[in-house]
Amino acid sequence: MVMIIVFIFALYWTQRQKHGAGSGQWHLSPEYMVKRDLVSALQDLRGKRPFSQQEFNLLQKLLTDSDWRIRCRALDALRYGKFQNQEQYEKAVKATIKCLEDKEWVVRSYALRTLAGLSAKEAIPFILPLLNDPKPEVREDAKTVLKKWGY
Numbered sequence: 001m002v003m004i005i006v007f008i009f010a011l012y013w014t015q016r017q018k019h020g021a022g023s024g025q026w027h028l029s030p031e032y033m034v035k036r037d038l039v040s041a042l043q044d045l046r047g048k049r050p051f052s053q054q055e056f057n058l059l060q061k062l063l064t065d066s067d068w069r070i071r072c073r074a075l076d077a078l079r080y081g082k083f084q085n086q087e088q089y090e091k092a093v094k095a096t097i098k099c100l101e102d103k104e105w106v107v108r109s110y111a112l113r114t115l116a117g118l119s120a121k122e123a124i125p126f127i128l129p130l131l132n133d134p135k136p137e138v139r140e141d142a143k144t145v146l147k148k149w150g151y
Contacts, residue, residue: 035065035067039058039073039074039077040073042074042077042081043073043077043080045082047081051081051082053084056088056091056092059092060091062074063075063078063095063098063099068107075107075113075114078096078114078118079114089118093123096120096123097111097123097126099111100112100115100130105137108133108135109141112127112138112141112145115127115145116144116148124149124151127142130142131146
């Protein structure tokens with residue numbers, strides 16, 4: 001009985017050290033926090049004004065970030081964003097299409113929702129292969145987007 005209690009305590013202590021004492025959250029690196037704050041400010045725009053060229057360039061860079069959570073946040077900002085001109089919109093669509101090939105299924109799913117939000121029907125040929133994606137969530141999102149567009 002004592003061994004079980006010691007084991008449970010050791011497991012608890014290890015998890016507490018790994019995830020932050022009493023925080024109940026995973027440890028987030030300072031680099032992640034800075035990027036998260038940057039993209040959150042762009043998410044908060046929600047179409048209130050167009051992205052400046054500098055903001056748009058930052059979003060494009062964040063779409064290729066090594067952290068999938070940042071890539072998802074950047075896609076979300078694009079989904080609800082407002083663009084200065086047609087060129088910015090086309091670059092946003094092109095960058096989002098690239099995200100359909102992401103190794104993380106959740107990024108592919110966000111990319112599908114972003115393309116739907118942008119009404120980017122020109123992406124249909126790139127969406128069709130996702131009907132056979134290994135993750136059922138991605139397959140369902142692909143079906144939803146195509147149905148929304150009448151396919």
